[in-house]
Amino acid sequence: DAKTTQPPSMDCAEGRAANLPCNHSTISGNEYVYWYRQIHSQGPQYIIHGLKNNETNEMASLIITEDRKSSTLILPHATLRDTAVYYCIVTGTASKLTFGTGTRLQVTL
Amino acid sequence: DTEVTQTPKHLVMGMTNKKSLKCEQHMGHRAMYWYKQKAKKPPELMFVYSYEKLSINESVPSRFSPECPNSSLLNLHLHALQPEDSALYLCASSVREQGWNEKLFFGSGTQLSVL
Numbered sequence: 001d002a003k004t005t006q007p008p009s010m011d012c013a014e015g016r017a018a019n020l021p022c023n024h025s026t027i028s029g030n031e032y033v034y035w036y037r038q039i040h041s042q043g044p045q046y047i048i049h050g051l052k053n054n055e056t057n058e059m060a061s062l063i064i065t066e067d068r069k070s071s072t073l074i075l076p077h078a079t080l081r082d083t084a085v086y087y088c089i090v091t092g093t094a095s096k097l098t099f100g101t102g103t104r105l106q107v108t109l
Numbered sequence: 110d111t112e113v114t115q116t117p118k119h120l121v122m123g124m125t126n127k128k129s130l131k132c133e134q135h136m137g138h139r140a141m142y143w144y145k146q147k148a149k150k151p152p153e154l155m156f157v158y159s160y161e162k163l164s165i166n167e168s169v170p171s172r173f174s175p176e177c178p179n180s181s182l183l184n185l186h187l188h189a190l191q192p193e194d195s196a197l198y199l200c201a202s203s204v205r206e207q208g209w210n211e212k213l214f215f216g217s218g219t220q221l222s223v224l
Contacts, residue, residue, distance in 0.1 A: 030209075032209050042218075043113070043216050043217050044152065044199070044215045046213060049212075087151065091209075092209065093207055093208065094208065095203060095207055095213075096154060097154070098154070099151035100151060101151060
C-alpha cells in the first residue's frame with residue numbers, strides 16, 4: 001500500500017471549514033484514498049473514500065487532485081465534536097488498513 | 110444495529126492470568142478484525158477473520174489467541190502477557206474482507222493494563 005504524509009496537527013475555528021491535506025505521491029492505479037477519524041478514547045470512525053473523483057457525503061467532502069498524488073478532506077462547518085485524529089489511508093483493499101500517524105485536528109471556539 | 114460491542118471496556122491483569130476479550134456485531138458482517146493501539150500511536154492490525162476462518166495473522170505472539178465461534182462473535186484470549194502488551198485493543202467488522210468498497214466499523218475498544 002502507498003504511504004501517506006499528513007501534517008501532525010492543525011487548528012480550526014468552530015464554524016469554519018477544516019481542510020486536511022494528505023500527500024500520497026506513490027499511489028497506484030487500483031488504490032483508493034480512505035479517511036477515518038478517531039475521537040479520544042473511541043475506535044476509529046469511517047468518514048469517506050474515493051478513487052479519482054471528488055466525493056461528498058453527510059460528514060465531509062474529499063477532493064483528489066487529477067494526478068491523484070494528493071487529496072484534501074474538507075469538513076465544511078467544523079464543530080468542537082470534530083476534534084480528533086484524522087487518518088488518511090491509501091489501500092487497494094480496505095480490509096487491511098494501515099494507519100499512519102494522522103493529523104490531530106483541534107477545533108476551538 | 111450498526112454497532113460493534115466490546116467487553117470489557119477496561120481490564121487489569123497480572124502476567125500469569127488468563128483473560129478473554131469479547132467482540133460482538135449483529136450487522137451480518139462476515140469479516141472481523143483485531144487491532145492493537147499503544148498510547149499516542151496509530152492502530153496496528155493483529156488478526157483478520159473471514160467467514161469464521163483466520164485469514165490474516167500479522168505475526169502476533171502466541172500469547173494472543175483469537176477465536177471466532179460464529180459470524181457475530183470474536184474473542185481474543187490472553188495468556189502470560191507482558192507489561193508491554195498494555196494497550197487499547199480494538200475490534201472491527203466489515204461486510205467482507207476483500208474489496209475496495211469495504212468500510213470498517215470499529216468498537217470502542219478494551220483498555221488493557223498488564224501488571
